[in-house]
Amino acid sequence: MGEISPAIDSKLKHPELFRNQAYVNGKWIEAKSGKRFDIIDPGTNEKFASCPDMAAEDVDDAVKAAHEAFLAYRTFTPRTRADLLAKFDALIREHKDDLATILVFETGKPLAEAYGEIEYATSFTRWFAGEAERIQGTTFPAAMPGRRIFTIKQPLGVCAALVPWNFPIAMVLRKASAALAAGCTMVAKPSPETPLSALTLAYLAEKAGYPKGVFNVLPTTLANTPSLSEALCRHPTVKKVSFTGSTRVGKILSAHCASTLKKLTLELGGNCPFVVFDDANLDQACDALMALKFRHAGQACVTANRVYVQKGVYDEFAALLAAKTQEIRVGHGMDKSTTMGPVTVPTGLDKVAAQVEDAKKHGGVVVTGGNRITSLNNGYFFEPTIIANATQKMKIASEETFGPLLALFPFDTEEEAVKLANDTSMGLASYCFTKNVDRIWRMFENLEAGMIGLNSGNSSAAESPFGGIKESGFGKESGKDVAINEYLITKTGTLTLEGQY
Ligand code: SIN
Numbered sequence: 001m002g003e004i005s006p007a008i009d010s011k012l013k014h015p016e017l018f019r020n021q022a023y024v025n026g027k028w029i030e031a032k033s034g035k036r037f038d039i040i041d042p043g044t045n046e047k048f049a050s051c052p053d054m055a056a057e058d059v060d061d062a063v064k065a066a067h068e069a070f071l072a073y074r075t076f077t078p079r080t081r082a083d084l085l086a087k088f089d090a091l092i093r094e095h096k097d098d099l100a101t102i103l104v105f106e107t108g109k110p111l112a113e114a115y116g117e118i119e120y121a122t123s124f125t126r127w128f129a130g131e132a133e134r135i136q137g138t139t140f141p142a143a144m145p146g147r148r149i150f151t152i153k154q155p156l157g158v159c160a161a162l163v164p165w166n167f168p169i170a171m172v173l174r175k176a177s178a179a180l181a182a183g184c185t186m187v188a189k190p191s192p193e194t195p196l197s198a199l200t201l202a203y204l205a206e207k208a209g210y211p212k213g214v215f216n217v218l219p220t221t222l223a224n225t226p227s228l229s230e231a232l233c234r235h236p237t238v239k240k241v242s243f244t245g246s247t248r249v250g251k252i253l254s255a256h257c258a259s260t261l262k263k264l265t266l267e268l269g270g271n272c273p274f275v276v277f278d279d280a281n282l283d284q285a286c287d288a289l290m291a292l293k294f295r296h297a298g299q300a301c302v303t304a305n306r307v308y309v310q311k312g313v314y315d316e317f318a319a320l321l322a323a324k325t326q327e328i329r330v331g332h333g334m335d336k337s338t339t340m341g342p343v344t345v346p347t348g349l350d351k352v353a354a355q356v357e358d359a360k361k362h363g364g365v366v367v368t369g370g371n372r373i374t375s376l377n378n379g380y381f382f383e384p385t386i387i388a389n390a391t392q393k394m395k396i397a398s399e400e401t402f403g404p405l406l407a408l409f410p411f412d413t414e415e416e417a418v419k420l421a422n423d424t425s426m427g428l429a430s431y432c433f434t435k436n437v438d439r440i441w442r443m444f445e446n447l448e449a450g451m452i453g454l455n456s457g458n459s460s461a462a463e464s465p466f467g468g469i470k471e472s473g474f475g476k477e478s479g480k481d482v483a484i485n486e487y488l489i490t491k492t493g494t495l496t497l498e499g500q501y
Contacts, residue, residue: 005048019199025065026212042108043332045378051219059231066185069213082132088208089125104333108341121170127462128177146500155183157239160232168194182487195219265475270428273421274304278312280433288457342380352403427470
């Protein structure tokens with residue numbers, strides 16, 4: 001087993017929650033290769049833990065265990081599945097302090113945001129505990145005499161979750177809660193940056209009473225991620241894959257899953273537009289944008305990337321936004337005064353820097369920020385940045401940023417705003433601020449995205465269907481019926497009554 005740095009160990013109330021081995025079939029194990037890899041704190045660029053580097057050769061054991069467990073778990077009553085999820089939920093809440101600390105070290109996000117993520121994540125455990133008991137079939141009047149037609153819902157089987165590093169607890173629980181409520185078992189592959197929080201969840205799932213094999217976690221490196229993920233996607237016993245991440249990787253996984261016609265949920269890239277009209281409440285729009293854009297240093301698929309502001313309020317809105325952005329305090333996530341942490345991966349810095357340089361080259365004006373911060377430990381810090389006078393020629397107009405940078409694009413008319421907002425291959429979320437009720441409705445209908453915020457910024461919620469259209473993927477991950485259905489099959493029965501055919 002690998003060591004744990006005193007930097008985090010001293011901050012944990014229950015050090016037994018810190019797990020740094022893979023979890024398969026109820027056992028804490030090492031990779032077959034015996035290799036381990038380092039986990040780095042993005043706020044200091046220092047190693048604070050290590051994990052087994054599971055590889056494709058480790059996949060079959062985990063899938064077999066999950067399948068063995070499924071044969072029993074699928075017979076658990078909905079009430080028992082709901083009770084297990086409720087217990088899991090209670091244990092996560094009870095241990096939120098330690099989970100939040102682990103999250104800060106893994107992702108870099110400020111402690112208050114880590115607590116926010118746990119609150120968000122447990123909205124899924126709570127919600128899907130309820131959904132477990134709302135899984136229902138239907139009956140249909142038959143056209144033919146003597147016939148009875150009906151459907152039942154049954155769990156799919158072993159499911160794989162491929163989870164990103166930006167909200168590692170919320171994204172594991174959004175997928176696992178739905179799967180476990182449905183009666184499926186799961187093999188989760190967290191990102192190389194954030195395996196520890198997923199392993200703590202496995203520990204708490206065990207404490208909640210989940211039988212061995214129901215929930216398994218395979219940590220791995222960036223180098224082994226493609227082959228391990230491919231092994232899960234191609235495994236004939238895995239019946240469903242749920243992935244949150246980039247559109248590029250989503251397309252690759254989709255091709256792997258095609259070999260067994262596996263059911264897929266893909267929550268992919270964003271590049272989301274945020275449209276502010278002259279008649280908007282500018283304070284409301286600005287507060288929503290600040291929370292949406294700078295949450296986790298802009299590293300969310302649903303974050304606003306491109307901000308379109310109508311010319312009548314452009315200068316006023318830019319000034320308001322700049323003033324609020326300058327109040328952000330950048331620092332290590334464990335520092336209580338920090339309101340924005342580092343980006344989680346160093347390549348994130350390069351991407352933001354490249355977009356800033358490109359914008360400047362195309363006539364963009366840096367209103368605030370624009371630079372890496374090198375004076376803060378050795379962490380991956382970038383100034384919260386606003387670019388004004390942005391145009392569609394700039395990289396930021398077509399590339400998702402995934403960092404603390406936003407660009408302001410002036411526009412004249414509603415028609416122009418819709419055209420610009422929709423001018424992307426992606427369609428995850430779009431946002432619109434106006435006090436004109438007719439326009440609200442038109443924008444809702446005309447913006448091409450799976451989720452539309454109307455005078456609302458971040459709209460993610462367990463009760464609200466989450467998912468995109470176009471190249472942002474397909475399938476829904478929360479909300480009533482739709483999300484749990486992703487883990488169920490609908491079986492149709494036709495009964496013919498004797499003497500009536
Ligand atoms: C994401 O960025 O991938 C998810 C964010 C959310 O659920 O709000």
